[in-house]
Amino acid sequence: MEKSSNKWFALVAMSLGVFMGLLDVTVVNVALPTMQKAFNEPFTQLQWVLNAYTLVFAVTLLIVSKMGDMYGRKKIFLASLILFVIASVVNGFAPSLLVLNIGRGVQAIGGAGMMSLSMALVASNFDGKQRGLALGILGSVIGLSSASGPLVGGLLVDAFGWESIFFINLPVGIIAVLMTIRFVNETPSYGRDQKIDFMGMILSAATLFSAVYGLIQKETNLDWAWTNPKVGGWLLLAVVLLIAFIFVESKVKNPMMNLKMFKNINFVGSVIVAFALGAGIYAFNTYLTVLMQNYIGWSAFDTGIRQLALSVWSLILGPIVGILGNKFSRKWMIVAGLLISGAGFLYLIGQLSPTMGYAQLWPTLVMIGIANGIVNPVLNSAGIEGVAPQEMGMASGLLNVFRQFGTSFGVVILGLVEANRYAEVINDHAASINLPDKLTHALIDAGPFSGHEIAFSEAISKAPFAAELQKIVMQAFNKGMIQICYVAGAVVLIGAIGAAVFMRENKKITE
Incomplete structure (x- = not known):
């Protein structure tokens, strides 16, 4: 009995680590305005508080996964956990933005270790039907931590300041x-x-760094062309480094990554789903938050409260889905989940308007939340099925890499879709209200996020065309959101097709 209960306490320990590691990816968003005042730095510099974590997190995932496989996953998980906590304390005391950015990078190393090894540790600490339940619970924690960042961040920042x-x-x-x-x-x-x-x-880290950094460059400079060396150059370098990595790994006696894992067609299907989950659902959440805060006008705390309609499903469905995944086809559960999220995107298209409120929004939040609550838990267990025990750490690391890279890729692509449609609408309607060319260019250059601040600024509000301009800016963002919904829907549909084609039915699980 004691040994059995120890397993569940172990799951609590790993869940706490995962929750901290993933929460810190999103919780910082709502603290950035407060940090900006504290450090008196431009917002473009503040973005590196986010980007430093995202970049280092992606780069180190595979390395710590391999170290765990080689030297013991508990040791590396524990070291990652301690490193994460120490870096968190340093960040809280950071006297400058430079120290905070460095601390965030170190913190990300710990976060990557906790995230990549937790799934493999759960798989090795549990067996039989308990493994499916435990992985389901861990999946619910993953979904909950990603979605609850705005609420937790809003509560802490409002009550205790950004350091908290x-x-x-x-x-x-x-x-x-x-x-x-x-x-x-x-x-x-x-x-x-x-x-x-x-x-x-070295090659795996360099490949991921080049790919993610190139996407970050595009995200922060949406007007730059893909052929710009500062964007396309990094992405091209990532492709070259990936080819070099594959060549080296095929020749080395004890490679960092066993490329034969990709001969497991079920694993390939899981990777496609992980990428679609990041590029479709998680990337969409970024723009959903902007819609709720900037355009509907809710505070960070109010936005977080309303997003409980999305995040609570991870907590509710995770254990249930984990159990059901032992009895029914995980493959078709994943397909169903992704299609539900697609329905949520399509529903939102018909609801977007400058006067929309929570009554029009909550059904989409519920559908996306249910989809995330279904897909995440069973993806964990389905992804490692058929993978050798000595490679479970690497397999879980790869799933997290593709989920993280999918998120970075999706944020950039959806941002481009939004920005392009926003600019088209502003240009089309500027002449109808005799908007000065200088202001038109300023709104377009500022983009859909900062453009809202310009249109609703005190100076513009006094202009005779203010009301019409504000209506146009609202419409421009909503038109862009409609395009985002179509693209995100297409991404999750591709993920559903990938799951249906490549993923295999569950193996029979015994007690």
């Missing part, structure tokens, strides 16, 4: 460390006698 979003990790982290030491079972050190594939690690 980092200091809160200290007590939670200490509990997670103690529980990990006491309850989590170590996995075998599968590669203790192997030589470390340093070249593979």
Whole structure:
């Protein structure tokens, strides 16, 4: 009985680590305006508080996954957890933006280790039908942490200041460390006698850095062409480095990544779903938050409260889906989940208007939330099915890499779709209200996010055309959101097709 209960305490420890690691990806968003005042820095510099974490998180996921497979996942998970907590405290005391950015990068290393190894540790600490339930619970934590960032961040920043979003990790982290030491079972050190594939690690890190950095450059400079060397150059470099990585890994005796994993057609299907989940649902959430705060006008806290209609489903459905995934086809559960999210996007298209409120929005939040609550838990267990025990860490790391890269890719693509449609609408209607050319160009250059601030600024509000201009800006953003819904819907549809074609039916699970 004691041994059985220890498993569930181990799951709590790993869930706490995952929750902290993923929450810190989104929780910082609502604190940026407060940070901007505290550090007196331009917003373009503040964005690196987000980008530093995203970049380092993606780059180190595969490396810490491999280290866990080689030297014991509990050891690397615990080291990652401790590093994350220490970096969080440093961030809370950061005297400058430079120190905070560096601290965020270090924090991301810890977050990557917790995220990539938690799934493999759950898989190795549980077996039979309990594994499906445990992975379902972990999946619910993953979905909940990603979606609850605005609410948690809003509460902490309003009550205690921006530093609190980092200091809160200290007590939670200490509990997670103690529980990990006491309850989590170590996995075998599968590669203790192997030589470390340093070249593979360097090339994998360089590939992911180049790809994500190129996308970040495009995200922060939407007017730059893809052929701009500062964008296309990095993406081209990523392709070259990926080819070099594949060549090296095919020749090395003990490669960092066993490329034969991609011969597992079920794993390929899981990777497609992970990418679609990031590029469709998680990237869409970024613009959903902008819609709710900037254009509908809710505060960060009010937005977070209303987004509970989205995030609560991860908590409710995770354990249920984990159990059902043992009895029914995970493949078709994933397909159904992705199609439900697509229905949510299509529903929102008919509801978008300058006067929309929560009554028009909540059905979409519920559908996307249910989809996330279904797909995430079963994706974890389906993705590692058929993967050798010594490669579970790498497999879970790859799923997280594709989910994270999908999110970065989706944010950029959806941002371009929004910005292009926004600019078209502003240009089409500017002449109808005799808008000065200088102001028209300023609105377009500012883009859909900052353009709203210009249109609703005190100076513009005094102009005779203010009311018409504000209506046009609202319509421009909504037209862009309609295009975003179509693109996000297409992405999740591709993910559903990928799951239906490539993923295999569950293997029979015994007690």
